[in-house]
Amino acid sequence: MSPTLPALPAVVTGAAILLSLFPLATAAGCECGYMLKQTSTFFTHKMHTDFSEIPDTTDVNAALPDWQVQAWAFDTDSSTGVMARKNEAENVWIKGGKLHLRQKGHKKDDRAPVSVAEVHSKRTDFHHGSFRAKYKVTVDKKADGGTVAGFFFYYDDEDETDIEILTKDGDKTIRYTQHPAYDNVTDSTIPDTTFQMQVKKPWSTMQEHRFDWTPAKTTFFQDNSAVKEMTKNVPKHEGKVMINLWANNGTWSGLPSTKDVKMEMEYIMIYFNTSASQSGNDTGFNSACEAAGGPENNTICWVNDKSGTDSEDSKVTFSASSSSPAYILQSLVLVAGAGLAVLFLVWA
Numbered sequence: 199m200s201p202t203l204p205a206l207p208a209v210v211t212g213a214a215i216l217l218s219l220f221p222l223a224t225a226a227g228c229e230c231g232y233m234l235k236q237t238s239t240f241f242t243h244k245m246h247t248d249f250s251e252i253p254d255t256t257d258v259n260a261a262l263p264d265w266q267v268q269a270w271a272f273d274t275d276s277s278t279g280v281m282a283r284k285n286e287a288e289n290v291w292i293k294g295g296k297l298h299l300r301q302k303g304h305k306k307d308d309r310a311p312v313s314v315a316e317v318h319s320k321r322t323d324f325h326h327g328s329f330r331a332k333y334k335v336t337v338d339k340k341a342d343g344g345t346v347a348g349f350f351f352y353y354d355d356e357d358e359t360d361i362e363i364l365t366k367d368g369d370k371t372i373r374y375t376q377h378p379a380y381d382n383v384t385d386s387t388i389p390d391t392t393f394q395m396q397v398k399k400p401w402s403t404m405q406e407h408r409f410d411w412t413p414a415k416t417t418f419f420q421d422n423s424a425v426k427e428m429t430k431n432v433p434k435h436e437g438k439v440m441i442n443l444w445a446n447n448g449t450w451s452g453l454p455s456t457k458d459v460k461m462e463m464e465y466i467m468i469y470f471n472t473s474a475s476q477s478g479n480d481t482g483f484n485s486a487c488e489a490a491g492g493p494e495n496n497t498i499c500w501v502n503d504k505s506g507t508d509s510e511d512s513k514v515t516f517s518a519s520s521s522s523p524a525y526i527l528q529s530l531v532l533v534a535g536a537g538l539a540v541l542f543l544v545w546a
Contacts, residue, residue: 337402
């Protein structure tokens with residue numbers, strides 16, 4: 199049964215009526231986007247990278263058209279004791295159906311840069327979305343020091359949402375942060391910008407980590423169960439997705455682990471709007487949706503996330519026949535903005 203929603207604006211009601219006049223086209227599926235049943239949130243695009251479908255390789259850039267392995271370095275800062283670190287391609291590979299990232303073990307007296315790993319999405323136009331990745335972090339119990347494992351959205355240091363595992367925190371703690379989180383003037387953390395949360399099972403166990411970014415808030419999930427909402431410093435700009443594993447002797451990571459640390463990832467799944475589709479100006483999406491007959495029960499896919507499971511176990515279906523064009527249009531306006539609704543009206 200559809201959730202109760204406020205009355206439609208006149209322009210949207212008119213659009214919904216006109217949408218019913220679209221000729222029904224044979225749809226390949228999801229041409230007009232995705233509706234998340236769990237949160238009644240609409241997104242126009244999906245990007246799914248399933249590492250189980252990719253043969254073992256060390257040439258990750260060739261194997262992953264949507265992602266780019268990083269190879270650059272940070273210098274040391276003698277005034278703070280922060281060590282140099284270097285992202286190296288040899289620390290990223292695919293094996294056994296998983297993406298592997300590594301921080302190489304770093305001896306305490308080693309003066310070379312800490313050897314770490316980082317991967318970025320090639321897309322830089324994510325503008326709201328549901329960002330999901332299933333992974334675990336493994337640490338040698340005999341190691342000294344620690345590492346930070348990050349899965350996050352990034353525009354710049356003032357517009358960033360992080361899910362981070364700090365191994366020094368212990369294996370049942372995770373951190374959620376929206377930047378800026380530190381006030382240099384007061385030399386203190388900005389209230390309500392970063393939180394330490396407990397995970398239901400150790401982060402050394404495979405589980406899905408997720409954050410949903412909408413204009414008003416960011417919601418964090420563990421295995422599709424919502425655990426935290428943040429309304430402070432919600433990102434305002436489009437950006438990219440990043441994954442990394444690093445340490446630099448700073449206050450956040452502490453000393454780098456003296457033994458190898460690994461991050462193993464089964465998949466990354468993102469439902470999202472682009473900066474263009476958010477305003478109704480994504481010509482590729484618009485053309486595909488219009489050609490399929492416009493937003494209807496057979497062109498919008500519903501993502502049936504179930505709390506306590508990961509997204510690979512979630513069913514994606516076309517909406518039930520009771521989901522009218524009016525309800526679909528209303529949801530578009532409430533969560534994706536009026537641009538798409540007006541566009542659909544123009545098509546009609």
